[in-house]
Amino acid sequence: MVKKISLSLSKIKHSYNNKDFILNDINLDVSEGEIVAILGSSGCGKSTLLRLISGLEKLNHGEIEIFGKTVANRDFSIPPNHRNVGLVLQEKVLFPHLSVIENVKFGIKGKNIFRTKKALDLLNLFRVNQYVNSYPNNISGGEQQRVAIARAIAPDPQILLMDEPFASLDEDLRMDLRHETKKILNNNNITCILVTHDIEDANSMADRIIKLKDGQIDD
């Protein structure tokens, strides 16, 4: 069966100063449910690519499509809240004034009873259900990152974007979380773009690895 293209990047060029292009002619198609790792050193443009896909950065040149729908080109850009993507970052960006369950419920739409049940299911899945009413400052870094991934998956995003999600964790925790995350993504058929500089992250998570060098895909 031919899988649908969930994300299509065509001729992406991007610069912050209209001179030095941080991304230069990126073309990429990602199938539905596929996990693609983008590997590269610091400053090669991989985080910028995620910000462009999520809509946090406006595109200079090229086009981005999500499930066949153009979400950004040089003339217009759909705001991030209407793109249906999830984002997980390296640094802890849980909302510090909300409890763990409130964080996970944040992006879920619908009645409260449904939102609570879904959030609890996800917290259970990521084995952090014992911290439902705790606040982010009161749980460990690894647990915070589990909650962050649960929060990103909770609104059923069409694509999950992960920017060095395991970088701040110790080795044992990283292995555990990679394994769990991959399992959940596969079971739920979620497309994922994983940006990392760690070859281990890429090898253990991704169906396909793409190397980015000086703003271009390195064949």
Added chain:
Amino acid sequence: MFYNSLFENLLKILPIFLFLIFVTPVVLVLFSLFYEYSENWFHLYNYVLNEYIINSIFLIFGVSFFVLLIGVLSSWLVTYYDFAGKSFFEWALILPLAVPPYILAYTFTEIFDTYGSANILLNNIFLLDDKKVFFPNVRNIYGAIAVFSFTLYPYVYLVSRMAFINQSISIIEAGRVLGLSRVGTLFKLSIPLIRPAIFAGLALVIMETLSDFGAVEHFAIPTFTTGIFRTWYGMYDLNTAMQLSSLLLIFVIIFLVIERISRSKASFVSSNSLYKKYNVIKLKGYNSIFAMLFCFTPVFMGFILPIIELINWTINYKLDFFNKDFIESSFNSLLLAIIAALLCTAISFLINFSARLHGNKFLSFLSSTLTLGYGVPGLILAIGITQLLTFIDNYVQFFHFNFIFTGSLIGLIIAYIIKSYALSNSSIESGFQRVSSSLDDVSKTLNISGIKLMYKIHLPLVKTGLLTSILLVGSEVIKELPATLILRPFNFETLAVSAYNYASEERMYEAAAPSIAIVIVGLLPIIILSRMIKSSRPGEALW
């Protein structure tokens, strides 16, 4: 060696001694609740106390609503959006801090009264024969709400702006990706995250509103402060005035506690240490005009309009601006400002140095308790200090000491120091925090300690903080009205007292000269504040 240890021991005693001087006036006022209650008290209780309480609460709610609306939204606009005049509004929104509420009240009445400048101007423009009245009367509680809102919103603007600047962009971006619009992130993330900081600013506004005397007196609104003043100076009943003050003080203490708790919680606002460059959104068309008008209105009402009116008084009525009275009151204000600023800065420096030198938590606790003095209304301080000085006078006369403290400059200076210690302490404390403790350790190995350590190492390193403190305290002293009015020596006029006296006799045009001088001096801390905000965001300069 002997002098060094004497100096270090003196440093230990100084904060305790000052603590007693600072606290005694407040305790004396509170203690009055246990005195006998006079007929005047029962008269106040039966006929006017309800009015004082209702008016004060109405003022608090009205002012809180408007300062939150103006302060939070304007800081959000100038932090996250680019629109016409944004770089001007970033600092101009603080300008109304230079205008004390009583001066805005004086100018508002002259602008908006039936025969005020605004009505005359509009009648002339539209060539109306009938003198039409375009503006509602401002000499009421609604006018007072407007006056306090337009002069005090910068407290909320400043704390919100600092909190927005230091807010983690990643958290806001996470909210956007999770489905929130830009406005949604403001109400669901940005404001809840900076809520403690906003409460701290709001508590300051409420304390200032409750403490004000000049504006409410000019608008003839019965509140606690006008009631206290009338009871003392109208009924000559100091005891009842103190009992009334105690009630106000209890109100103020509640807000002081809220402010302190909010400040301690405010730290989580910047717990996330990711400082990326903001994606400042450029507003276009109507949105840009709306943002500009929203920011311009409070600057216009709180600063530009009163300044225009003050200049109008001065120019149109050909006042002899630098007359003898003005020069005399300026000299007096300057003298008081210099003495109080130098003393307050020296005390604050010595206490901070002592706390650092001895690493003593008790001294730090005393210092932070002394900072609570800014919240005590000037009127209450004046009453408490008068009581204290009367007691001291009785005591020293017993020893045939030929000096009367009551009615001297001493009471006034004590009041200023108590009111301004927090300002001075914040600048000096942050100066000390920037001096690495390793420097102290190295100095000790070089046999530099005690008094030598103070003037060879710390004094030069915190000199910017000292200068800032002198400017901030000096400017605050020149603006202070109620304490000056009560504690000044007989016939001793200052700029604030002159402005008050002229305004209370409806000689508004003569109030122009002292009022302008007060506003100009009030601009000093604003320049300092703008510089502080400029350098507040770690990582990348915002402007």
